[in-house]
Amino acid sequence: MTGDDPLEESESGEPLTEGGEDAAEPQSALRADGGAAGADDVALDPWGSSSVSDYRKLFDEFGIEEFDEVLDEVPHPHYLMRRGVIFGHRDYRPVARALQNDEPAAVLSGFMPTGDPHIGHKLVFDEIIWHQQQGADAYALIADLEANSARGMSWAEIDEHARSYLLSLLALGFDPEDGTLYRQSTNREVQDLAFELGAEANFSEFQAIYGFDGETDVSHMQSVVTQMADILYPQLEEPKPTVIPVGPDQDPHVRLARDLAERMRFFKVSEAYASFELEPAERDLVAGFYDRLDPADFDDDDLRCVHVAEALEETPLSDIDADADTLSSVLTKLNEAGMEPVRPRTRFFDRRATDDAFDALIDAVEGEKRVYESHVDAFEIDRAAAEELARQVEVDNGGYGFQPPSSIYHRFMTGLTGGKMSSSVPASHISLLDDPEDGYDKVKSATTGGRETAEEQREKGGKADECPVYELYAYLLAGDDDEFAKRVYDECVGGERLCGDCKEQAAQLMKEFLADHQEKRAEVEELLEDADIELESPRRR
Numbered sequence: 359m360t361g362d363d364p365l366e367e368s369e370s371g372e373p374l375t376e377g378g379e380d381a382a383e384p385q386s387a388l389r390a391d392g393g394a395a396g397a398d399d400v401a402l403d404p405w406g407s408s409s410v411s412d413y414r415k416l417f418d419e420f421g422i423e424e425f426d427e428v429l430d431e432v433p434h435p436h437y438l439m440r441r442g443v444i445f446g447h448r449d450y451r452p453v454a455r456a457l458q459n460d461e462p463a464a465v466l467s468g469f470m471p472t473g474d475p476h477i478g479h480k481l482v483f484d485e486i487i488w489h490q491q492q493g494a495d496a497y498a499l500i501a502d503l504e505a506n507s508a509r510g511m512s513w514a515e516i517d518e519h520a521r522s523y524l525l526s527l528l529a530l531g532f533d534p535e536d537g538t539l540y541r542q543s544t545n546r547e548v549q550d551l552a553f554e555l556g557a558e559a560n561f562s563e564f565q566a567i568y569g570f571d572g573e574t575d576v577s578h579m580q581s582v583v584t585q586m587a588d589i590l591y592p593q594l595e596e597p598k599p600t601v602i603p604v605g606p607d608q609d610p611h612v613r614l615a616r617d618l619a620e621r622m623r624f625f626k627v628s629e630a631y632a633s634f635e636l637e638p639a640e641r642d643l644v645a646g647f648y649d650r651l652d653p654a655d656f657d658d659d660d661l662r663c664v665h666v667a668e669a670l671e672e673t674p675l676s677d678i679d680a681d682a683d684t685l686s687s688v689l690t691k692l693n694e695a696g697m698e699p700v701r702p703r704t705r706f707f708d709r710r711a712t713d714d715a716f717d718a719l720i721d722a723v724e725g726e727k728r729v730y731e732s733h734v735d736a737f738e739i740d741r742a743a744a745e746e747l748a749r750q751v752e753v754d755n756g757g758y759g760f761q762p763p764s765s766i767y768h769r770f771m772t773g774l775t776g777g778k779m780s781s782s783v784p785a786s787h788i789s790l791l792d793d794p795e796d797g798y799d800k801v802k803s804a805t806t807g808g809r810e811t812a813e814e815q816r817e818k819g820g821k822a823d824e825c826p827v828y829e830l831y832a833y834l835l836a837g838d839d840d841e842f843a844k845r846v847y848d849e850c851v852g853g854e855r856l857c858g859d860c861k862e863q864a865a866q867l868m869k870e871f872l873a874d875h876q877e878k879r880a881e882v883e884e885l886l887e888d889a890d891i892e893l894e895s896p897r898r899r
């Protein structure tokens with residue numbers, strides 16, 4: 359069985375914050391850091407069996423940033439954010455800021471309808487709904503093309519599951535009148551955008567990112583560009599900060615989407631010091647010398663390229679913070695430019711603008727400027743203003759002006775039987791369609807972080823950080839009630855709480871949650887019928 363949903367990929371690892379011993383610190387007491395020991399190494403594969411044994415590696419190796427660092431900037435953070443279940447992000451700040459300032463923002467995520475919705479999907483449903491309630495335009499899509507091409511699901515199965523996902527999403531509070539629902543196969547705009555984005559990507563790249571090879575279906579590749587279009591779809595009308603809440607297995611998609619968004623842009627804005635281009639490391643070097651050298655020390659008070667070259671050559675290598683290649687290429691460039699004055703400027707590089715757009719940009723740049731074949735240098739506009747201007751000119755001239763999409767990542771849940779949660783092992787997970795009594799039983803039979811005996815538990819306390827039952831409280835059962843989640847944690851690690859009673863309480867709450875959720879699903883049937891999404895695919899094979 360290959361992984362296709364948060365359950366399949368799920369495998370929590372070591373605590374992100376250091377273990378239960380941190381319990382004294384209020385934040386970490388709420389953290390659900392439970393995890394199975396001995397998990398695999400980190401591998402992020404959207405269709406494989408990716409697993410995460412150590413969330414810290416995602417920061418170091420993949421450049422995902424810690425969510426805690428933006429938490430302060432989020433208005434009324436969701437409990438999944440407060441408890442570290444949402445542990446990572448890429449570039450979430452623009453979204454947080456937009457929510458804070460009541461500016462346009464969007465949230466979008468997609469679901470492959472391969473089975474019943476389960477408590478892992480609920481995390482994502484909740485994330486979408488929360489952003490919608492904070493004022494973001496909300497989008498949820500059914501990835502039916504992907505389910506068909508990458509999972510071989512029939513259209514009948516897809517329709518059945520899609521309907522069920524949507525009912526749960528609506529039952530949990532998604533407002534379909536205010537938000538957008540669609541399925542990939544019937545969204546013409548998404549497919550047109552996918553086609554356009556496909557022109558910016560090629561097979562070698564897909565090979566490198568996804569491990570595709572000569573045997574890979576073309577439709578599978580098409581489902582990738584479709585997902586890229588999904589991710590950028592909220593920005594089709596106008597660019598806006600957009601967050602994609604997903605599991606970390608989807609990060610390769612997010613990175614590619616961020617790249618493609620950038621490649622679609624008409625202009626690239628950068629900082630320069632003379633007419634020639636500098637690589638980032640070269641620019642840092644020149645910037646350092648520019649700041650240090652005093653033009654008054656040179657002829658006619660002008661600092662020229664050769665002067666910087668001379669100063670560089672006179673500086674002992676040990677004082678220069680750059681490698682030999684950078685140094686020699688900078689020297690070559692500076693010497694070739696010779697007597698050209700060194701002057702900081704903001705550069706608009708023409709990447710894929712139309713002639714009209716390039717002319718419009720030239721007109722729009724205020725103050726002193728210099729126009730070249732494929733770039734414009736502006737001397738009186740700072741970087742941020744230039745970025746804004748470039749986007750405006752692009753949008754006014756028929757471009758999209760995409761902002762790179764942001765993402766947030768939630769932890770995978772640990773299976774109730776320990777190890778991974780897997781849709782192929784019913785006892786390991788809880789479906790949102792499980793009979794409430796079955797949900798009760800599953801929780802009652804779950805593994806725990808408890809000790810061998812009650813005495814030992816009273817003495818040493820339980821290991822809440824390694825307990826799937828505690829995870830259920832933190833991820834779901836405690837809802838918005840931090841105090842309750844903290845009490846369970848503190849009582850567990852303090853030895854006051856014993857597993858039997860703890861599970862009884864959790865099982866009871868699970869039963870109530872499932873009964874209530876299923877009742878709400880029934881109530882939103884009509885709402886779904888009225889929603890603007892095709893529930894039946896015209897395709898039948």
Ligand code: TRP
Binds near residue numbers: 469
């Ligand atoms: N690939 C996702 C999955 O495996 C589904 C998906 C399709 C998606 N398009 C998306 C997720 C856009 C987030 C954003 O479940």
Ligand code: SF4
Binds near residue numbers: 850851858
């Ligand atoms: Fe888990 Fe509860 Fe036992 Fe603690 S007391 S280990 S939280 S089941």
